[in-house]
Amino acid sequence: MFDAMITAAEQLADPTIWLVVLISAVYGVFMGAVPGLTATMAVALIVPTTYFLSPLHAIAAIVTLEACAIFAGDIPNALLRIPGTPSSAAYSQDVHTLTQRGKAGLALSTCLGMSVIGGILGALLLMLFAPQLARLAEQFSVIEYFWLYLLGLSCAVIASRGSKASAACGLFIGLLLSTVGLSAVHTQARFTFGQPELGQGINFIPAMIGLFGLSEVLRNVASGNDPSHRATTHPRMTLLRDLFQQVLPAAWRRRLITLRSSLTGALVGMLPGAGADIAAWVSLGISRRKQAAIAHDDDATRLEGAADATTANSSALAAAWVPALVFGIPGDSITAIVIGVLLMKNVKPGPEIFTAQAPLAYSIFWLFLMANLVLIPVGLAAIRLGGFLVRIPHKVLMPAIVLFCTLGAYAVSGSSFDIGVMLAMGLLGFFLDRWSVPLGPVVLGLILGGPLEERFIQSLNTADGHAWGLVARPIATLLALVTVALWLSMAYPHLTPSRERSPKAIDS
């Protein structure tokens, strides 16, 4: 195994690989930073060009794209409160609040630093345990997925700041919105009012752009001269100093928490269909449980929450490759494309890929390490460039954001109907914001509502309609217990051990 790792590492000494990695990093950061352009789209676009590349080069391009795009989603997230990718939606409010308090530089260097650390830890974990982890993933049937989705949704409520009732309200709005369109299990149209476009349901990317992006513009415009929204003009941008004096020491001080977050990311990311967005929520949920009783609105807890979530979503990426490599079952849409590329290159996924094609398999994880290293300079440059955004006068920036929201919504599937969705969601987001309902849970509800319902009905069908079928398998029982425990702890916060309630300064 170690020989294979070394052979794999030697292959990467080729300077052309570094070139591919560098170009893909820049491309990935761009695609991730523009809301509406997703990492999946970026990868799908480069597939024809991989025809001319060796398998290693092709994989290098895809891995780097993916790793960089997920981080880059944090840039508009912090600066404009528009998540560039759905994985950033979990901590949108947190990082944006930091930006408004003039700490954009610190927030973004934390996101960058922790993404890199998460990515590297995730890759290392997989390098050591990939085949074993794959066996675990194999055990997941629809029932386990049902509980996993429920757990993810519960984490969204826990992880949100402010009243849990408001967060739950946001979540249920999201779930309700997810029922629009053709129901996958019933093949029956719901709430479409005879409109064929509504049959495809509310696409979550335009919805996310509207909920976060357009609603933010509307809020800015509506607030007129409210100074609290103007605080974003002069962020401190001492990125390198922040990175080395604050982020890295904090990561080391919280090393166990960081490890926990990346383990969470790796475990969730490995399950086909779960992926980076749920990983971010679950990790944030765990970290909020731990900080539950500490002061609600200080910058340190906001920063820590975002750090844990961003660690998890980056480490989830490498994990999604495991089921793809071992079983040929893609963990997300990107790895689905990857399998296509691998087959095209005559690389057959399968359990023996770690023996027969070991150098190639291990080089994937090395490439994740490499991509994360390249991400540091490219990410720093991107943050700097992004920093110019907030210096643009508001009256020019706001119209530009409106244009980008419109364009982003259109770009997803080239339909002007999605622009309408974006507009409606923008209004909804604006009003929810005024009623202090958090928007993150709305997006997660919208993403997970369909799969949750599907898995629920599939589980009941496999169990012949008996409810006990939902806990008839060991892993399902475990997940169910965790979920119920989570609900109980939400309903009775005073049951939390007092140790966690002591105002221990984790980062002060």
Added chain:
Amino acid sequence: MNRVIVVVWSCMLITLAGCERHGTYPNRPIVLICPWAAGGGTDRLSHQVAFGLEQQLGVPVNVVNATGGAGVTGHTRGALARPDGYTLTMATVELNMLPHQRMTNISYRDFQPLLMLNADAAALFVRTEAPWANLAELTEAVRNHPGRLKASGTARGGIWHMALAGWLNSLDLGPDDIRWISIGGSAPSLQELLAGGVDVVSCSLPEAQTLLDNQRVRCLGVMSQQRLETYPDVPTFVEQDVDWSMGGWRGIAMPLGAETQVVRTLVDALATMAESPQFIEFMRTAGFNRRIARPAEFERVMAQHHEQFGKLLSNEAFAETSEGRFGPMVFPMAAVSLLVLSMGAIWHGRDKTPRKILNRRIKLTRGGAEMLGIMACVIGFVLVVESAGYLITAAVMSAGLMMMMRVRWYWSLGAGVILAGVTFVVFATVLRVPLPYGWLG
């Protein structure tokens, strides 16, 4: 005054660009609609075709994933597009099923077939340790205990479900004698097979290739007339005395009513592309069974499938299969009641959480008018963009918004034009997002 200037500017832009409108087909980017999500088999094929077609025609070919509605969205959009040859569709077998399922009125008769590229037969898979060694034994098990076995492969009513139901039908068994668990896609269904949630998976051979090669699953038979060249060891259903064959197809089509010259150009380009070594290699390694058919032959295949599905789907027993007591409205009702509950909780706890809520202090004063302005601009964009094109609409919209925000008009116009131009170059040229050209041809 300001508005007048906007109009003058737009007119200038239109006249400037109006010159380049006529020319031989093709002279601008072509859109290839893929009715299925990025990453799937159809999407991969679409990207490969786009890539090959681009070399043949010399203009960019962009893939758009118009997903949703089990294929309704993409096929409908493809059929209703302008038949100018700039919108093509990667049609799939679902086009033959949707009209019978009353999901859409669009059928294969609304398309001008161009070239069929692929046909994949369905096959049945079980776990390696499963007790059934061949089709007869599985049939026996179904006959003895109808309704006990569970199968999946795609969503209810999808092609692989049809294949299984049709097989049962040909044995005079009811469509629910193997219960179908509706799981969207063959990959998650195979995962479910491994995890022990279902007993049988119906999907195409290439989709299960990895698991088959590693002997995690066993193939009981393929629903084709002859054995497949790529899988010579897999027996057909016909060999096992079951006269049933079924499979999916994929091919390129365009809306009806195109000029014959355009059709000929496209068919020739596609045929050359389909014979290229690159494409053959792609189909081989990706595991797609290459089946090339010119328009007449393609149309015949579609007609045959259309009829076959019509018979199968009008079967009374099939129409009655349902999802049991969890009707489509259960989940939304639950969401609504929980929503009401949580709103009640918010109302109940409103005074107990004395948190300062920043947003509440915002007063809707002059901002209200500007909000309306923004919404009007976005709606205007939607209405105008298809006819006027992205460049003009975007420039006018952003300039208008900036003027509304009290930026001087010349700055607004300059910034608007630059913004529109830059975004157009980045999105349409570099990233291949098919932005409408409109009046600029």
